[in-house]
Every structure is written in C-alpha cells, then in structure tokens.
Amino acid sequence: xxxxxxxxxxxxxxxxxxxxxxxxxxxxxxxxxxxxxxxxxxxxxxxxxxxxxxxxxxxxxxxxxxxxxxxxxxxxxxxxxxxxxxxxxxxxxxxxxxxxxxxxxxxxxxxxxxxxxxxxxxxxxxxxxxxxxxxxxxxxxxxxxxxxxxxxxxxxxxxxxxxxxxxxxxxxxxxxxxxxxxxxxxxxxxxxxxxxxxxxxxxxxxxxxxxxxxxxxx
Amino acid sequence: xxxxxxxxxxxxxxxxxxxxxxxxxxxxxxxxxxxxxxxxxxxxxxxxxxxxxxxxxxxxxxxxxxxxxxxxxxxxxxxxxxxxxxxxxxxxxxxxxxxxxxxxxxxxxxxxxxxxxxxxxxxxxxxxxxxxxxxxxxxxxxxxxxxxxxxxxxxxxxxxxxxxxxxxxxxxxxxxxxxxxxxxxxxxxxxxxxxxxxxxxxxxxxxxxxxxxxxxxx
Numbered sequence: 168x169x170x171x172x173x174x175x176x177x178x179x180x181x182x183x184x185x186x187x188x189x190x191x192x193x194x195x196x197x198x199x200x201x202x203x204x205x206x207x208x209x210x211x212x213x214x215x216x217x218x219x220x221x222x223x224x225x226x227x228x229x230x231x232x233x234x235x236x237x238x239x240x241x242x243x244x245x246x247x248x249x250x251x252x253x254x255x256x257x258x259x260x261x262x263x264x265x266x267x268x269x270x271x272x273x274x275x276x277x278x279x280x281x282x283x284x285x286x287x288x289x290x291x292x293x294x295x296x297x298x299x300x301x302x303x304x305x306x307x308x309x310x311x312x313x314x315x316x317x318x319x320x321x322x323x324x325x326x327x328x329x330x331x332x333x334x335x336x337x338x339x340x341x342x343x344x345x346x347x348x349x350x351x352x353x354x355x356x357x358x359x360x361x362x363x364x365x366x367x368x369x370x371x372x373x374x375x376x377x378x379x380x381x382x383x384x385x
Numbered sequence: 386x387x388x389x390x391x392x393x394x395x396x397x398x399x400x401x402x403x404x405x406x407x408x409x410x411x412x413x414x415x416x417x418x419x420x421x422x423x424x425x426x427x428x429x430x431x432x433x434x435x436x437x438x439x440x441x442x443x444x445x446x447x448x449x450x451x452x453x454x455x456x457x458x459x460x461x462x463x464x465x466x467x468x469x470x471x472x473x474x475x476x477x478x479x480x481x482x483x484x485x486x487x488x489x490x491x492x493x494x495x496x497x498x499x500x501x502x503x504x505x506x507x508x509x510x511x512x513x514x515x516x517x518x519x520x521x522x523x524x525x526x527x528x529x530x531x532x533x534x535x536x537x538x539x540x541x542x543x544x545x546x547x548x549x550x551x552x553x554x555x556x557x558x559x560x561x562x563x564x565x566x567x568x569x570x571x572x573x574x575x576x577x578x579x580x581x582x583x584x585x586x587x588x589x590x591x592x593x594x595x596x597x598x599x600x601x602x603x
Contacts, residue, residue, distance in 0.1 A: 317601040349585040357582030364575030378602040383535040
C-alpha cells in the first residue's frame with residue numbers, strides 16, 4: 168500500500184519506519200518538501216522511503232496517517248489539500264496537548280468535541296479512524312514489547328476503514344481480540360481525554376519504562 | 386472508625402455496606418435526615434449503620450466519603466457544614482457527569498479543573514483524596530471479583546490522608562502495589578477525565594460484566 172505519514176516527530180518516525188519494514192511504500196510529509204528530518208529519514212530508510220510536502224505525500228498515497236500535533240492537524244491537512252484527501256482513510260493518532268499550559272499539559276479540545284471529529288467535520292469525505300493515540304510511539308508499532316495482554320482502541324464512522332486500520336494494527340502485532348472498536352468517531356473524545364491520566368501514570372513510571380493498559384473483565 | 390458516607394445512590398450503598406462489614410460505624414448522609422433510602426439502609430444493615438442529614442453524618446464522623454454526584458457535591462458539602470468538615474479526610478469518589486448531555490454524558494468540569502480540586506478550593510481545611518471514581522461500585526469494594534491484576538489510583542495533597550485512604554483500599558482488597566499514587570490533587574483531572582473512555586468501554590462490554598484496567602509495564 169502507498170501510505171503518507173504526515174509529521175516528522177517521534178510518532179511519525181516510528182510509524183513510517185514500521186510501514187516500510189512491513190513492505191509498504193511510504194512518504195513522510197511535512198510543511199516543506201525539503202524538511203531535513205523527512206529528507207534524512209528517506210535517505211536512511213531504504214527504497215520504499217520517501218519525503219515530501221504534506222500535499223505531495225497525500226496526493227500519491229492510498230492511506231494517510233495524521234502524526235502531526237493535534238494543535239496543528241487541521242492546518243497540516245489543509246496544506247495537504249482536500250482533493251488529495253477525499254475518499255481516503257485517515258488514521259488519526261494525534262493528541263491536542265496545549266504547548267502553552269506547562270507540564271503536564273492540558274488539552275486544547277475535549278469533552279464535547281475532539282480533534283478527530285474536528286478533522287471529520289472539516290473534511291467530510293475523508294474516512295477518519297482514531298487509534299493509537301493512547302500509547303507511546305514505541306508501543307504503537309511493537310505491542311509485544313510489553314509483557315502480558317494489553318489493549319488498543321479504535322473509533323470511526325466508516326466500518327470498512329476500521330477494518331483496514333485493524334489489519335494494519337494486526338500487522339504491527341496487536342492481537343485481534345485486543346483491538347477494541349469503541350464505535351463511532353465521537354468515541355475519540357474518550358480516547359483523547361485519556362491523555363491527562365496517561366501523563367500522570369507516565370510521571371510515576373520508572374524512567375523510560377513503556378506501559379499501556381489492559382482491560383480486565385469478569 | 387466513624388465514617389460518613391454522603392450520598393444514597395449505588396456508590397453510597399456499596400461503600401457504606403462495605404465499611405459496616407469491616408466493622409466501622411457508618412452514617413449514610415443525605416439532604417433530609419428522614420431520606421427513605423438512608424433510613425431503609427440503616428434499618429437493614431445492623432447496629433453499626435445509621436442514617437442522617439449531611440450535617441449530622443459529617444459532625445459525628447472522623448472520615449467522610451463524597452459519594453454524591455459531582456454536579457451537586459459542592460452543594461452537599463456546604464449543607465454538611467464547613468465546621469463539620471475541617472481537618473477531616475474527605476475521600477472523593479464522585480464524577481461530574483452532565484445529566485443534561487444525553488448518553489454517554491459529557492463532564493461538567495474537566496481539563497484545567499476537577500470536582501476534587503473545586504472541593505479543595507472551597508474547603509481548604511479539608512484533606513481531600515480522590516480515588517475509586519474510575520471503577521463501578523461493585524469493583525470499588527470487591528476488586529477480587531475481577532480476574533488478574535488491575536489498578537486503582539489516588540491523588541491528594543495530604544500524604545497522611547493518602548496513607549489512611551490506602552489503608553481503607555487495602556481493607557477493601559486492593560493490593561498495595563496496585564494502589565497507584567499519582568501525586569497532588571491536580572491529578573484528579575486525569576482520574577475524572579477517564580470517565581468518557583470508561584463509558585465507551587462499558588458500552589462495548591457484554592451486559593453487566595464488570596471491568597477495570599490494569600497497567601502493563603515493561
């Protein structure tokens with residue numbers, strides 16, 4: 168599959184690298200097609216790895232990943248261009264952490280709205296699926312690094328888009344019965360509002376120790 | 386210990402019943418001292434069980450539990466009377482679910498504030514500890530009902546108050562290494578913002594099956 172990963176941060180690198188390792192052709196997109204981080208990633212990641220602008224990445228890809236900060240995602244997707252997005256699946260892994268709010272950060276959107284829903288409203292022909300925003304980048308692409316069963320969530324209005332995303336998650340190593348479909352895209356509110364608790368748990372973890380949650384049920 | 390449980394709903398009943406079973410003397414508090422639910426609970430729960438107004442319950446107790454809906458907690462505590470609260474530990478288990486917002490409900494407070502913090506600001510001499518709001522009432526008082534390790538969280542500014550609450554949680558059956566102290570009371574924001582995700586997981590659970598989350602860490 169041809170995949171655009173929008174964003175050149177840790178999350179973008181983790182996902183782009185994993186997609187290439189799985190044999191997909193990937194373009195890492197950024198605001199400027201000559202972005203040094205994107206160019207360097209493409210140079211060192213083999214023939215399937217490319218770098219370009221948001222618009223170049225979106226235009227050539229069948230599936231897109233929004234790995235930009237949630238605070239700038241709408242602007243990034245506008246640069247990608249609605250015509251380059253329409254009809255495509257957009258896996259939104261973003262979190263809207265307010266960079267001006269100190270640490271731990273608060274959210275710029277929550278409770279009665281979410282970044283994922285704002286993307287869906289702005290680009291109604293895009294098939295938005297929220298997932299992976301609840302874990303660190305290394306856990307996203309290598310769930311087996313944690314001992315014992317743990318869970319990943321998914322929300323979206325398009326069932327076939329969720330089936331495609333579930334297939335990608337399974338290729339990453341997520342067990343099918345631990346990929347939890349929470350229903351429509353409004354469930355993204357809960358997924359994004361998990362971050363404040365995630366941050367507090369993170370602050371109490373031994374330094375650098377990755378973690379996630381598993382649902383323990385009767 | 387003499388404990389006031391403020392609130393006559395499912396959570397109040399579960400906690401008051403458990404405290405009595407553990408040998409504590411409990412008064413279930415409500416707006417009216419003749420509240421039928423409180424009176425009936427006291428009548429059927431043995432000699433350690435009493436019912437009264439918020440103020441009567443608070444005045445006679447060493448520790449208080451806020452099991453009222455978060456949307457009315459400040460009003461309930463004002464009725465309990467600041468003088469009856471000062472210096473005491475208040476275990477706040479409330480959630481501020483907006484009853485006017487449909488299902489699943491949104492929160493009336495979140496992100497940059499929490500019910501627990503608003504209680505602490507309004508009653509600065511009360512030793513507020515947030516805990517237990519992240520699970521259903523049956524799980525609060527019987528964590529062993531779920532198979533496998535799972536976690537409960539705690540936040541508060543008073544270390545000795547948290548030690549006391551931790552002792553109560555352990556008496557309920559929570560394992561010491563699964564009682565996670567997240568630090569100061571501002572961590573209650575994360576605990577209260579967990580609810581929207583909890584509700585979405587709840588909606589996907591088989592009917593009536595209790596659940597919680599366990600932290601899976603490297």
